Amino acid sequence: xxxxxxxxxxxxxxxxxxxxxxxxxxxxxxxxxxxxxxxxxxxxxxxxxxxxxxxxxxxxxxxxxxxxxxxxxxxxxxxxxxxxxxxxxxxxxxxxxxxxxxxxxxxxxxxxxxxxxxxxxxxxxxxxxxxxxxxxxxxxxxxxxxxxxxxxxxxxxxxxxxxxxxxxxxxxxxxxxxxxxxxxxxxxxxxxxxxxxxxxxxxxxxxxxxxxxxxxxxxxxxxxxxxxxxxxxxxxxxxxxxxxxxxxxxxxxxxxxxxxxxxxxxxxxxxxxxxxxxxxxxxxxxxxxxxxxxxxxxxxxxxxxxxxxxxxxxxxxxxxxxxxxxxxxxx
Amino acid sequence: xxxxxxxxxxxxxxxxxxxxxxxxxxxxxxxxxxxxxxxxxxxxxxxxxxxxxxxxxxxxxxxxxxxxxxxxxxxxxxxxxxxxxxxxxxxxxxxxxxxxxxxxxxxxxxxxxxxxxxxxxxxxxxxxxxxxxxxxxxxxxxxxxxxxxxxxxxxxxxxxxxxxxxxxxxxxxxxxxxxxxxxxxxxxxxxxxxxxxxxxxxxxxxxxxxxxxxxxxxxxxxxxxxxxxxxxxxxxxxxxxxxxxxxxxxxxxxxxxxxxxxxxxxxxxxxxxxxxxxxxxxxxxxxxxxxxxxxxxxxxxxxxxxxxxxxxxxxxxxxxxxxxxxxxxxx
Numbered sequence: 001x002x003x004x005x006x007x008x009x010x011x012x013x014x015x016x017x018x019x020x021x022x023x024x025x026x027x028x029x030x031x032x033x034x035x036x037x038x039x040x041x042x043x044x045x046x047x048x049x050x051x052x053x054x055x056x057x058x059x060x061x062x063x064x065x066x067x068x069x070x071x072x073x074x075x076x077x078x079x080x081x082x083x084x085x086x087x088x089x090x091x092x093x094x095x096x097x098x099x100x101x102x103x104x105x106x107x108x109x110x111x112x113x114x115x116x117x118x119x120x121x122x123x124x125x126x127x128x129x130x131x132x133x134x135x136x137x138x139x140x141x142x143x144x145x146x147x148x149x150x151x152x153x154x155x156x157x158x159x160x161x162x163x164x165x166x167x168x169x170x171x172x173x174x175x176x177x178x179x180x181x182x183x184x185x186x187x188x189x190x191x192x193x194x195x196x197x198x199x200x201x202x203x204x205x206x207x208x209x210x211x212x213x214x215x216x217x218x219x220x221x222x223x224x225x226x227x228x229x230x231x232x233x234x235x236x237x238x239x240x241x242x243x244x245x246x247x248x249x250x251x252x253x254x255x256x257x258x259x260x261x262x263x264x265x266x267x268x269x270x271x272x273x274x275x276x277x278x279x280x281x282x283x284x285x286x287x288x289x290x291x292x293x294x295x296x297x298x299x300x301x302x303x304x305x306x307x308x309x310x311x312x313x314x315x316x317x318x319x320x321x322x323x324x325x326x327x328x329x330x331x
Numbered sequence: 332x333x334x335x336x337x338x339x340x341x342x343x344x345x346x347x348x349x350x351x352x353x354x355x356x357x358x359x360x361x362x363x364x365x366x367x368x369x370x371x372x373x374x375x376x377x378x379x380x381x382x383x384x385x386x387x388x389x390x391x392x393x394x395x396x397x398x399x400x401x402x403x404x405x406x407x408x409x410x411x412x413x414x415x416x417x418x419x420x421x422x423x424x425x426x427x428x429x430x431x432x433x434x435x436x437x438x439x440x441x442x443x444x445x446x447x448x449x450x451x452x453x454x455x456x457x458x459x460x461x462x463x464x465x466x467x468x469x470x471x472x473x474x475x476x477x478x479x480x481x482x483x484x485x486x487x488x489x490x491x492x493x494x495x496x497x498x499x500x501x502x503x504x505x506x507x508x509x510x511x512x513x514x515x516x517x518x519x520x521x522x523x524x525x526x527x528x529x530x531x532x533x534x535x536x537x538x539x540x541x542x543x544x545x546x547x548x549x550x551x552x553x554x555x556x557x558x559x560x561x562x563x564x565x566x567x568x569x570x571x572x573x574x575x576x577x578x579x580x581x582x583x584x585x586x587x588x589x590x591x592x593x594x595x596x597x598x599x600x601x602x603x604x605x606x607x608x609x610x611x612x613x614x615x616x617x618x619x620x621x622x623x624x625x626x627x628x629x630x631x632x633x634x635x636x637x638x639x640x641x642x643x644x645x646x647x648x649x650x651x652x653x654x655x656x657x658x659x660x661x662x
Binding site: 019047048050051052053054055056057066084085086089092093094096097114115314316318 | 350378379381382383384385386387388397415416417420423424425427428445446645647649
């Protein structure tokens, strides 16, 4: 057994969460329901127009390992913040959950780019529209990948958003090579259909050659395999991957092995804010895997963790996830 | 009619909110239910021990004027932040509610003190224990008081916490003198029983000579008039003040004029987090006053606004306060 269950690699961000009416999205040219990268000027403009916010540590893979830490799994995180106030908040929040976080901070006097942030605009229907200023999170590169730390993990969990950024793919290549050399398994979350469009060949090559477990939602897996037929997309994934976990919103998820697909129902929590649903699905699913549970139980744990995080504003769990698993008979 | 209804003066803080068990308070020497001033070293120590937080703009008088802004009243705020990330968040949040905020920020390279923050530890019973690192908020002084801005306000609203800090009382004296010269009325919130003990004579002199409207809770008014008898304390206040609004938790409030006391019931919202209850009571009450309502209606508006803010984590309202007032038949 390796000392770390899961090491996540992703964009280290602080979320700025605010409720908006859909008219605000339209008036400000924000595309609903997806993640849009914004530069510093657009970030300042949009922030100046939005209402008061709550700041909560975020970042997709960071949310996943935060959930794993809350569940008592041994998790670690690799992502770049600056030595500024938001960076200190991010580092505090993830470490306080027992998650190892040793990535070198960008120095305080190292230029104008700050710790990255994501303006999460939550509509009345609970859908969230994300506007991400990557800041220094985009600068995570191969030098930040500690091969020994990767080798000491059972799994690495790669955030698709990191295909953006100058050295992101090089950092992933180094991490994957270290994983393959050490018998560490590789999980990838697709993150976003538009991210696939931007980096289709790189995604395809990694999935074909290196990935053991793929996380995607319905739109993402369809975009990945260029089909409008979900069953066809899942069959395509089965031909390439040992394990595929495809979330389908309020219907739960499909968990596909090479020769079988299990349908797992969603949790019945009402949706207040969809932020973090996919991230916490992955946390619950990976927790089941490292605890040696069958894939149906893994899927159910994923659905319950996702259900918790959509029941309130913010992408980090507020309730005791283990208590939810126990109440469902899973523990 | 003056262009501004209410100008609040207080400590500009960002809250760091986290849930804790009562055992955490005991193990870390945190006194439950009150505000404790902490220095930078203690702030770092306590933050290092507490779990992940949510950052939300706070500050007692700032919460009050934020509520007034949300209600559509013309409000302004005087308080000191630094030109750093938390300062930018504070300024954004209050301005985005339409509240004027022109206090000069402390410069970015002006020393080690940062924007002030308050670690708000919320117990399972909803009680909050506050640990405040004042940072640059403590440096607000007479130079930050714009007499013309005070003169253009119908009310100034002074936060008792500002009796702490080197120039706080001098700033208040300048503001009160400007108010008196311009026919601007003076409201004071006592803030905290221990703050009274620290500055008893200064509080007593201001209340006797300058204050038109006093806000206090039961513990504060008893401490102020050195009695365990609430009725006696309210009678003492009546002998000094035209108007006294005394909150009594789940029982609502007593609103005392010179010759009458009205008992107003509380809102029936369940308490999740007491943070900001007094601040939003004052917002609702002052809104009623500037709208020309009778004191019973003012008290009820205060109770409804307080009820909203205790129904969720954080000291700024999340629901539409006017809708709550309408549902209660007040608008």
